[in-house]
Amino acid sequence: MELDEVTISRAILATQMETMVEYLDLDVAVVGGGPSGITCAALLAEKGVKVGLFEKKLSIGGGMWGGGMMFPRIVVQAEAKRVLDRFGIASQEFEPGYHVAKSVEAVSKLTAAACTAGAEFFNLIAVEDVVIKGDGRLAGLVVNWSPVEMAGLHIDPLTIRCKVVVDASGHDATIAHMVAKKGGDLPIRGEGFMWADRAEGNIVEHTKEVFPGLFVCGMAANAVAGECRMGPIFGGMLLSGERAADLAAAALLHP
Ligand code: 48H
Ligand code: FE2
Numbered sequence: 001m002e003l004d005e006v007t008i009s010r011a012i013l014a015t016q017m018e019t020m021v022e023y024l025d026l027d028v029a030v031v032g033g034g035p036s037g038i039t040c041a042a043l044l045a046e047k048g049v050k051v052g053l054f055e056k057k058l059s060i061g062g063g064m065w066g067g068g069m070m071f072p073r074i075v076v077q078a079e080a081k082r083v084l085d086r087f088g089i090a091s092q093e094f095e096p097g098y099h100v101a102k103s104v105e106a107v108s109k110l111t112a113a114a115c116t117a118g119a120e121f122f123n124l125i126a127v128e129d130v131v132i133k134g135d136g137r138l139a140g141l142v143v144n145w146s147p148v149e150m151a152g153l154h155i156d157p158l159t160i161r162c163k164v165v166v167d168a169s170g171h172d173a174t175i176a177h178m179v180a181k182k183g184g185d186l187p188i189r190g191e192g193f194m195w196a197d198r199a200e201g202n203i204v205e206h207t208k209e210v211f212p213g214l215f216v217c218g219m220a221a222n223a224v225a226g227e228c229r230m231g232p233i234f235g236g237m238l239l240s241g242e243r244a245a246d247l248a249a250a251a252l253l254h255p
Contacts, residue, residue, distance in 0.1 A: 026162040034062020036218025037168030039241025045117035056126035056146040061107035068232030072103040080235030138213035173220035189226025199230035207243040217244035
Protein backbone atom coordinates (compact mmCIF):
# COMPACT_ATOMS: atom_id res chain seq x y z
CA MET A 1 0.00 0.00 0.00
CA GLU A 2 1.33 3.41 -0.98
CA LEU A 3 0.77 5.97 1.76
CA ASP A 4 -0.80 9.26 0.81
CA GLU A 5 -0.03 12.31 2.96
CA VAL A 6 -3.28 14.02 2.09
CA THR A 7 -5.33 10.99 3.14
CA ILE A 8 -3.53 11.09 6.48
CA SER A 9 -4.42 14.77 6.82
CA ARG A 10 -8.03 14.17 5.77
CA ALA A 11 -8.35 11.30 8.27
CA ILE A 12 -7.27 13.55 11.14
CA LEU A 13 -9.31 16.57 10.15
CA ALA A 14 -12.50 14.67 9.28
CA THR A 15 -12.61 12.52 12.42
CA GLN A 16 -11.66 15.25 14.88
CA MET A 17 -13.98 17.77 13.27
CA GLU A 18 -16.85 15.28 13.50
CA THR A 19 -16.10 14.71 17.18
CA MET A 20 -15.89 18.42 17.91
CA VAL A 21 -19.22 19.08 16.25
CA GLU A 22 -20.78 16.17 18.15
CA TYR A 23 -19.42 17.53 21.44
CA LEU A 24 -20.73 21.06 20.96
CA ASP A 25 -23.62 19.73 23.03
CA LEU A 26 -22.70 17.77 26.13
CA ASP A 27 -24.08 16.40 29.35
CA VAL A 28 -21.05 17.25 31.48
CA ALA A 29 -18.04 19.40 30.61
CA VAL A 30 -15.06 18.80 32.90
CA VAL A 31 -12.54 21.63 32.89
CA GLY A 32 -9.03 20.46 33.71
CA GLY A 33 -7.25 17.18 33.15
CA GLY A 34 -5.59 16.78 36.54
CA PRO A 35 -6.26 13.78 38.79
CA SER A 36 -9.66 14.97 40.02
CA GLY A 37 -10.89 15.86 36.54
CA ILE A 38 -9.77 12.62 34.90
CA THR A 39 -11.27 10.55 37.72
CA CYS A 40 -14.53 12.46 37.42
CA ALA A 41 -14.62 12.07 33.61
CA ALA A 42 -13.81 8.36 33.81
CA LEU A 43 -16.54 7.61 36.35
CA LEU A 44 -19.14 9.74 34.53
CA ALA A 45 -18.36 7.98 31.26
CA GLU A 46 -18.68 4.63 33.04
CA LYS A 47 -22.20 5.71 34.04
CA GLY A 48 -23.00 6.36 30.36
CA VAL A 49 -22.87 10.14 30.61
CA LYS A 50 -21.71 12.13 27.56
CA VAL A 51 -18.65 13.81 29.02
CA GLY A 52 -15.94 15.95 27.48
CA LEU A 53 -12.78 17.01 29.29
CA PHE A 54 -11.12 20.27 28.26
CA GLU A 55 -7.45 20.71 29.08
CA LYS A 56 -5.47 23.75 28.06
CA LYS A 57 -2.10 22.01 28.16
CA LEU A 58 -0.74 19.53 25.63
CA SER A 59 -0.72 16.68 28.11
CA ILE A 60 -3.35 15.33 30.45
CA GLY A 61 -2.33 14.77 34.07
CA GLY A 62 -2.08 18.21 35.65
CA GLY A 63 -0.04 18.23 38.83
CA MET A 64 0.05 14.47 39.16
CA TRP A 65 2.88 13.88 36.67
CA GLY A 66 5.39 15.70 38.83
CA GLY A 67 4.68 13.74 42.03
CA GLY A 68 6.36 15.52 44.94
CA MET A 69 9.06 18.02 43.94
CA MET A 70 9.69 16.13 40.67
CA PHE A 71 10.05 12.72 42.34
CA PRO A 72 7.44 10.86 40.28
CA ARG A 73 5.74 9.17 43.22
CA ILE A 74 2.44 10.03 44.86
CA VAL A 75 1.08 9.08 48.25
CA VAL A 76 -2.51 7.92 48.68
CA GLN A 77 -4.02 7.34 52.10
CA ALA A 78 -5.92 4.23 53.17
CA GLU A 79 -9.37 5.77 52.53
CA ALA A 80 -8.64 6.20 48.82
CA LYS A 81 -6.59 3.05 48.16
CA ARG A 82 -9.73 1.42 46.71
CA VAL A 83 -9.71 4.03 43.90
CA LEU A 84 -6.13 3.05 42.98
CA ASP A 85 -7.25 -0.58 42.98
CA ARG A 86 -10.33 0.16 40.91
CA PHE A 87 -8.18 1.63 38.14
CA GLY A 88 -5.52 -1.07 38.43
CA ILE A 89 -2.84 1.34 39.68
CA ALA A 90 -0.14 -0.57 41.57
CA SER A 91 0.89 0.70 44.98
CA GLN A 92 3.04 -0.29 47.91
CA GLU A 93 2.30 0.41 51.55
CA PHE A 94 5.22 2.46 52.89
CA GLU A 95 3.91 2.74 56.44
CA PRO A 96 0.44 1.71 57.62
CA GLY A 97 -2.09 3.77 55.65
CA TYR A 98 0.47 5.47 53.35
CA HIS A 99 0.27 3.90 49.90
CA VAL A 100 2.84 4.96 47.30
CA ALA A 101 2.12 4.81 43.56
CA LYS A 102 4.11 5.86 40.50
CA SER A 103 2.71 9.11 39.16
CA VAL A 104 3.20 8.16 35.52
CA GLU A 105 1.30 4.91 36.02
CA ALA A 106 -1.46 6.71 37.93
CA VAL A 107 -2.03 9.35 35.24
CA SER A 108 -1.79 6.82 32.42
CA LYS A 109 -4.20 4.32 33.91
CA LEU A 110 -6.78 6.93 34.93
CA THR A 111 -6.60 8.45 31.45
CA ALA A 112 -6.80 5.06 29.74
CA ALA A 113 -9.85 4.12 31.84
CA ALA A 114 -11.56 7.37 30.92
CA CYS A 115 -10.88 6.79 27.21
CA THR A 116 -12.10 3.21 27.38
CA ALA A 117 -15.28 4.28 29.16
CA GLY A 118 -15.97 6.81 26.39
CA ALA A 119 -14.91 10.16 27.83
CA GLU A 120 -13.73 12.50 25.09
CA PHE A 121 -10.53 14.50 25.70
CA PHE A 122 -9.97 17.93 24.17
CA ASN A 123 -6.43 19.00 24.92
CA LEU A 124 -4.88 22.32 23.95
CA ILE A 125 -8.26 23.97 24.46
CA ALA A 126 -8.58 26.67 27.11
CA VAL A 127 -11.88 27.66 28.64
CA GLU A 128 -11.90 31.45 28.60
CA ASP A 129 -15.47 32.29 29.65
CA VAL A 130 -18.84 30.77 30.53
CA VAL A 131 -22.42 31.02 29.29
CA ILE A 132 -25.01 32.24 31.78
CA LYS A 133 -28.39 33.37 30.45
CA GLY A 134 -31.64 34.68 31.89
CA ASP A 135 -32.28 31.74 34.23
CA GLY A 136 -28.95 32.41 35.96
CA ARG A 137 -27.67 28.88 35.38
CA LEU A 138 -24.27 28.00 33.95
CA ALA A 139 -25.17 26.58 30.55
CA GLY A 140 -21.96 26.33 28.59
CA LEU A 141 -18.30 27.11 28.06
CA VAL A 142 -16.52 29.57 25.83
CA VAL A 143 -13.39 27.94 24.43
CA ASN A 144 -10.39 28.74 22.32
CA TRP A 145 -7.14 27.06 21.32
CA SER A 146 -4.69 27.62 24.14
CA PRO A 147 -1.92 28.64 21.68
CA VAL A 148 -4.23 31.51 20.69
CA GLU A 149 -4.42 32.53 24.34
CA MET A 150 -0.66 32.09 24.81
CA ALA A 151 0.17 34.20 21.75
CA GLY A 152 -2.29 36.89 22.78
CA LEU A 153 -3.95 36.76 19.36
CA HIS A 154 -7.25 38.57 18.95
CA ILE A 155 -9.30 35.62 17.73
CA ASP A 156 -12.85 35.09 18.92
CA PRO A 157 -13.76 31.83 20.66
CA LEU A 158 -16.40 29.16 20.05
CA THR A 159 -19.12 28.01 22.47
CA ILE A 160 -20.10 24.65 23.91
CA ARG A 161 -23.47 23.91 25.48
CA CYS A 162 -23.66 21.59 28.49
CA LYS A 163 -26.02 20.66 31.29
CA VAL A 164 -23.37 20.59 34.02
CA VAL A 165 -19.84 21.97 34.34
CA VAL A 166 -17.23 20.50 36.69
CA ASP A 167 -14.45 22.93 37.58
CA ALA A 168 -11.43 20.67 38.05
CA SER A 169 -8.94 23.39 37.15
CA GLY A 170 -6.77 23.00 40.24
CA HIS A 171 -5.38 25.71 42.53
CA ASP A 172 -6.62 28.52 40.27
CA ALA A 173 -10.31 27.45 40.30
CA THR A 174 -10.56 29.25 36.97
CA ILE A 175 -14.22 28.64 36.19
CA ALA A 176 -15.40 29.66 39.64
CA HIS A 177 -13.34 32.84 39.29
CA MET A 178 -14.87 33.57 35.87
CA VAL A 179 -18.37 33.31 37.34
CA ALA A 180 -17.48 35.46 40.36
CA LYS A 181 -15.63 38.09 38.30
CA LYS A 182 -18.67 38.81 36.16
CA GLY A 183 -20.98 39.20 39.12
CA GLY A 184 -22.16 35.64 39.78
CA ASP A 185 -23.06 34.96 43.40
CA LEU A 186 -20.10 32.69 44.15
CA PRO A 187 -17.92 33.68 47.09
CA ILE A 188 -14.34 32.41 46.68
CA ARG A 189 -12.45 32.26 49.95
CA GLY A 190 -9.04 31.30 48.53
CA GLU A 191 -6.72 28.43 49.38
CA GLY A 192 -5.23 28.12 52.85
CA PHE A 193 -1.89 26.98 54.22
CA MET A 194 -0.40 23.50 54.03
CA TRP A 195 -2.20 21.14 56.42
CA ALA A 196 -2.50 17.76 54.77
CA ASP A 197 -4.72 16.04 57.32
CA ARG A 198 -7.27 18.85 57.36
CA ALA A 199 -7.19 19.49 53.60
CA GLU A 200 -7.65 15.82 52.75
CA GLY A 201 -10.23 15.32 55.47
CA ASN A 202 -12.48 18.09 54.17
CA ILE A 203 -12.08 18.00 50.40
CA VAL A 204 -14.97 15.63 49.69
CA GLU A 205 -17.30 17.87 51.69
CA HIS A 206 -16.12 20.89 49.66
CA THR A 207 -16.86 19.03 46.42
CA LYS A 208 -20.29 20.41 45.59
CA GLU A 209 -22.44 22.64 43.45
CA VAL A 210 -21.24 26.17 44.15
CA PHE A 211 -23.36 27.93 41.55
CA PRO A 212 -26.35 26.64 39.55
CA GLY A 213 -24.87 24.16 37.06
CA LEU A 214 -21.30 24.43 38.40
CA PHE A 215 -19.60 21.82 40.58
CA VAL A 216 -16.07 22.18 41.94
CA CYS A 217 -13.72 19.31 42.58
CA GLY A 218 -10.08 18.66 43.45
CA MET A 219 -7.89 21.57 44.48
CA ALA A 220 -10.47 23.99 43.05
CA ALA A 221 -12.96 22.80 45.68
CA ASN A 222 -10.53 23.63 48.49
CA ALA A 223 -9.61 26.96 46.88
CA VAL A 224 -13.26 28.03 46.70
CA ALA A 225 -13.95 26.86 50.26
CA GLY A 226 -10.94 28.62 51.85
CA GLU A 227 -9.56 25.20 52.75
CA CYS A 228 -5.92 24.18 53.27
CA ARG A 229 -3.57 22.55 50.75
CA MET A 230 -2.16 19.07 51.22
CA GLY A 231 1.05 18.63 49.19
CA PRO A 232 1.68 15.48 47.14
CA ILE A 233 -0.95 13.25 48.72
CA PHE A 234 -3.56 12.50 46.07
CA GLY A 235 -6.28 10.45 47.73
CA GLY A 236 -8.41 13.54 48.18
CA MET A 237 -8.18 14.34 44.45
CA LEU A 238 -9.40 10.84 43.56
CA LEU A 239 -12.21 10.86 46.13
CA SER A 240 -13.24 14.37 45.14
CA GLY A 241 -13.36 13.40 41.45
CA GLU A 242 -15.48 10.40 42.41
CA ARG A 243 -17.85 12.58 44.44
CA ALA A 244 -18.12 15.14 41.63
CA ALA A 245 -19.08 12.35 39.21
CA ASP A 246 -21.83 11.15 41.56
CA LEU A 247 -23.17 14.69 42.09
CA ALA A 248 -23.03 15.62 38.41
CA ALA A 249 -24.79 12.40 37.41
CA ALA A 250 -27.48 13.04 40.02
CA ALA A 251 -27.90 16.62 38.76
CA LEU A 252 -28.52 15.30 35.25
CA LEU A 253 -31.35 13.13 36.58
CA HIS A 254 -32.92 15.95 38.65
CA PRO A 255 -31.98 19.24 37.03
C1 48H B 1 -8.62 24.37 30.39
C2 48H B 1 -7.50 24.42 32.40
C3 48H B 1 -7.96 25.73 32.65
C4 48H B 1 -8.79 26.34 31.65
C5 48H B 1 -6.75 25.15 34.32
O1 48H B 1 -3.92 21.23 39.02
P1 48H B 1 -4.52 19.94 38.61
O2 48H B 1 -3.67 18.73 38.74
O3 48H B 1 -5.92 19.79 39.40
P2 48H B 1 -6.51 18.75 40.49
O4 48H B 1 -7.32 19.56 41.39
O5 48H B 1 -7.14 17.62 39.82
O6 48H B 1 -5.24 18.19 41.25
C6 48H B 1 -4.50 19.02 42.07
C7 48H B 1 -3.12 18.42 42.27
O7 48H B 1 -2.46 18.25 41.04
C8 48H B 1 -2.35 19.36 43.14
O8 48H B 1 -1.90 20.38 42.63
C9 48H B 1 -2.23 19.12 44.54
C10 48H B 1 -2.73 17.88 45.17
N1 48H B 1 -1.63 20.05 45.23
C11 48H B 1 -1.44 20.13 46.63
C12 48H B 1 -0.58 21.29 46.99
O9 48H B 1 -0.42 21.51 48.21
O10 48H B 1 -0.03 21.98 46.10
O11 48H B 1 -5.00 20.05 37.10
C13 48H B 1 -5.79 21.12 36.68
C14 48H B 1 -5.73 21.18 35.17
C15 48H B 1 -4.34 21.60 34.67
O12 48H B 1 -3.85 20.62 33.80
C16 48H B 1 -4.60 22.92 33.96
O13 48H B 1 -3.81 23.09 32.80
C17 48H B 1 -6.08 22.82 33.62
O14 48H B 1 -6.64 22.17 34.74
N2 48H B 1 -6.75 24.11 33.46
N3 48H B 1 -7.82 23.75 31.30
N4 48H B 1 -9.09 25.63 30.55
N5 48H B 1 -9.25 27.58 31.81
N6 48H B 1 -7.48 26.15 33.84
FE1 FE2 C 1 -0.54 21.53 43.99
